[in-house]
Amino acid sequence: MANENIQNNTEEKTINSALAQNLGAYASIVPDAAQDSAEKKEKLAQIDYKMVTFSLAGKDYAIDIMKIKEIAKAGRFTYVPNTLPFVLGVYNLRGDIIPIFDLRLFFNIEVEERQEGSLENMLICSIGEQTFGIVVDVIDKVVGIQKATIQPPHPLFGDINIKYIQGVVEVNNRLYILLDIEKIFGSKTEAQAMEEETARANMAHNAKITAKAAPVEQLSASDFSAGFSSQKSGKTEGSELKFIAESLAQMRKFTVSSVNENWVKDRFASWQKERDEDKIQFSSTEDAEEFLKSFYSPCSGNWWTKEYADSILKVLPDNAAKQITVWNPGCGKGMETYSLACILKKRYPEAKIRIYAHDIDLLNVSNAPLLSVPAEVANGWYAPYLTNKANSDFTFTSDIKNSIMFEYHDCANTNSLPVCDIIFARDLISFLPESSQKNLINDFDEKLKGNGVIILGQNETLEGNGNWSARKDGAVTVFAK
Structure with a gap:
């Protein structure tokens, strides 16, 4: 293992040196006798964007160099069970354990069978606080261009979803497809965040102006498109409530x-x-967050307290089936899914537990199988379901891990899940567009067994959305057909 690390580090340094040389080549253009220095400086001034180029199945691609931390060659990745097909495993990058994705498999490009001990070409990418590696066929070079020469993508690039393409650019008679890895891996670009923030600020400002200037009759509660047809507290209050709803949709997608x-x-x-x-x-996103603070369920997106775990245990129905199938859309980083798996194991000790955990954040669902449990949590009710790792961290037992299938999936789209005994979707439906809410609820109806149950967020309900009955027990409400 030590020799392998030395070899990997040596090759990384060699490749990184080449990358640095390429950067230097574009950072300063040395004039030759045949070129006018003024013309050369003008060309240099025009280069305002650099990209790392590579190939996939013979086609030329590129990624913004600002997203590339380094390049490397490595192999023998550590396999992680129950991960997505394009996740090759994890890799020790000088002490940091990072996930490795095969970009070819992600784009459904055929890959030759790997030879034992062979090394892969990797781009080590960084988005925010997340670092990960992507495997490609061949890493080429660094190319400097004018950002203005980047053209919008065309639907002809049918082998790759157009939403993952930032644009196309031609350099030296070669056409490069510029990938947007932030969209691929579920993050927002800084420009997008700034644009959204500006739109939110303008929306809030316009809402204030309209609330003061518009005739009250134009904004009555009967016109409230968000579903407040029963609002009885007066036209002015109805208009205020309408703007609150619009602000929540704009600022928090609620x-x-x-x-x-x-x-x-x-x-x-x-x-x-x-x-x-x-x-x-609302005058800012902080106002919207403050408004929604009491909406979220206990322990939402976090480790469960014993009290909340007991409340979930209490509402789970009797079920003598040999396998309990569970759908957990919106699983996030996985803390809720693991907590649910432990409770299900306690409630149905003789059954085989199978949880389909879905999320649209690719990094979250890829990192979830690697999740470690902090010591302060491990010493509580989770203890029977944990084991020590070599580095003294805690992780879940193989029995718990093998019960969960983390998958990248948008719950607003249909899926091929089997019928479920339990659907666990806390604080999820409210953050979907209304049309997607209706589709998902219909999907719940199709996927849930006749004796199955649904657990939503503590402030969400299915009543009025079909033939659902509700049973409330403390902070938990269970819905059944």
């Missing part, structure tokens, strides 16, 4: 609908008491 409208009405009433009259509307 859609007011029959799934949550009762909570929104109650929260709006308390919001009015908390705020001055001229501060009811």
